[in-house]
Amino acid sequence: MNKEEIIQKVNAALMKEFEIPEEKLVPTATFADMQVDSLDVVDMVITFEQTFKIDIRNNYKPGSFTNLGGLYDFIEKLINEKNK
Amino acid sequence: MLKKYDTVIIGSGISGLTSAILCAKKGLKTAVLEQAPNMAPLFSGFTRKDVHFETGFHYTYGLGEGEIGDYYFKDLGLDIKSKLLNKNGYDKIIFPSGKSFEMVYGRNDLGKKLISCYPDEEKSIKEYFDRVYFCYNNLPFLNIHKNSSFDINVSVATPESVKDILDYYFKSDELKAILAAGFFLHGTSLDKISFGEQVCVSGGLYDSAYSIVGGGRAVVEAYKKVLQNLKVDLFLNTKALKIDLNDTKKTVRTKDDDFECDVCISTIHPKQFLNIAPEKVYRESYKSHIQEKEETPGFFTVYARNNGKKVENTNIFALSDYNLNSFFDYNNENKSLHLNFSDTDPQAVNITCLVPSDINYWSKDKAEYKKQKEYFVDVIKRNLNDKLKDIAENLEFLDASSPLTTKKYVGYTGSYALEHDMHKMTLFPMTKIKGLFLSGQSVITTGFLGAIITAYVIDKIMEKQNG
Secondary structure (H helix, E strand, O other): OOOHHHHHHHHHHHOOOOOOOOHHHHOEEEEEOOOOHHHHHHHHHHHHHHHHHHOOOOOOOOOOEEEEHHHHHHHHHHHHHHOO | EEOOOOEEEEEEOHHHHHHHHHHHHHOEEEEEEEEOOOOOHHHEEEEEEOOOEOOOOOOOOOOOOHHHHHHHHHOOOOOEEEEEEOOOOOEEEEEOOOOOOOOOOOOOOOHHHHHHHHHHHHHHHHHHHHHHHHHHOOHHHOOOOOOOOOOOOOOOOOOOHHHHHHHHHHHOHHHHHHHHHHHHOOOOOOOOOOOHHHHHHHHHHHHHOEOOOHHHHHHHHHHHHHHOOOOOOEEEOOOEEEEEOOOOEEEEEEEOOEEEEEEEEEEEHHHHHHHHHHHOOOOOHHHHHHOOEEOOOOOEEEEEEEEEOOOOOOOEEOOOOHHHHHHOOOOOOOOOOOEEEOOOOOOOEEEEEOOOOOOOOOOOOOOHHHHHHHEEEEEEEHHHHHHOOOHOOOOOEEEOOHHHHHHHOOOOOOOOOOOOOOOOOOOOEEOOOOOOOEEEOOOOOOOOOHHHHHHHHHHHHHHHHHO
8 A cells, every 4th residue: 555545544434434624634733733632532543443454552652743744654663664 | 309419320230339439439429320229230130949050250350469450359348258160171162073171260370270171272372372371461451450550451352263373373163162161251253353352351361261259149248248338329220311411510310310420320221321421422434333333242151050060160151152252143953052050059041042132023913022032041951962962860940031121220221241252342431521431331340340440541531631
């Protein structure tokens, strides 16, 4: 899966599942910008774990990502590690 | 009449009562609303012809000094006496061949016994138990009492299903059946239930298995005592019809009274909760996830008195097929049965098979419904005679219950409300409204300890929300 596909899948889920408007989905957007609360974060982790078949919970550390661009990179890194 | 409380709990099951204690202990004025005429109707069981039958509680783990259940009982101030079950066979699994295996507990004892029966799979057995214990010791949900830091994400779902794990480690169908028989206690098929949920239900039983002296009724009495001391008000025959939101205040409307509160914890079925909750309780997509979730299968149970020799096992799983998902094959008359034996005298025996929980499956016509019940009683009796003739001969059948009976007492037809399908969204207690929570067996995980721990999770989230 290349970066483009990851970005597309993440954005599609954020729009469909979390009802975040498309114009807010820019790489520099923080979770506060997207108005995401703690319930959303828990759901997001599970959604992305299922979408990409990766283990986010045991790999996440505070500061792993701070904005949407960081989330794309983090997911890409986990996918690459899994495929090694 | 308008009644004012700090906290209102909807539903008096174990999760609701535990939340009530935790709130009242903080000095919050707390009320519990129960639609049924008695408190904790599922856990209380019922009596027929001087024989008491359990409907909500059979056994648990973690009640030894300092263990997880013991920790929570003490923290809640519950005076509950436990008793270790038969170490050499608390559960018995009878295979389709007629051969059987008795479950032992003790961290290494079960592994040793399995290795002696299935020596070719020694390496896998050891690896499997290492994995179980690793998961048991590390699942945040099972360890929140030990950790000072609390992460809201306490999902017990792991990426692998029980079926994935068993197929990965083992070749023997018998061995897989032994390790998975307890899955019956999830109400969700092996390919859909996550390994983490299985560890929550069975992991601790590998160490030790306990019954409670006096059974589910004694647990309910212990809760009642603590709630009375904490001056929690209990309203029976009081069904929540609507939760309205006005700024931060919630008002729970019932037929006779309105209950205004700051915090409301609902333990009713999540789909019913959607019907009564304020519009903005969840995002629309989350509401659809709840609507799409399936009900767990129903229990059809025949209640009997054992007039023969006392059976020393707590549970017998009599399997009709090595594929345990056959439990869900409703149309097959060769049924797998679950038998539970009480340690009371006379000995009560519950014999259960899984049946459809779809309300439309069960006839609204009284005579027709009676026929459906008679059919399943007959199916259970025939299977008992085939699989456990020596026990069946001494049973005196006293009553039977269907998913409609369950609905009458707990408000839903499924054995454990909504299914815990790892491929679908896990339900969490938080909602979009501060101070409004969802609890009960559909949330995070099932079971007695599951319900207690979920109440603690809510308590921690409330602390976090209040800074």
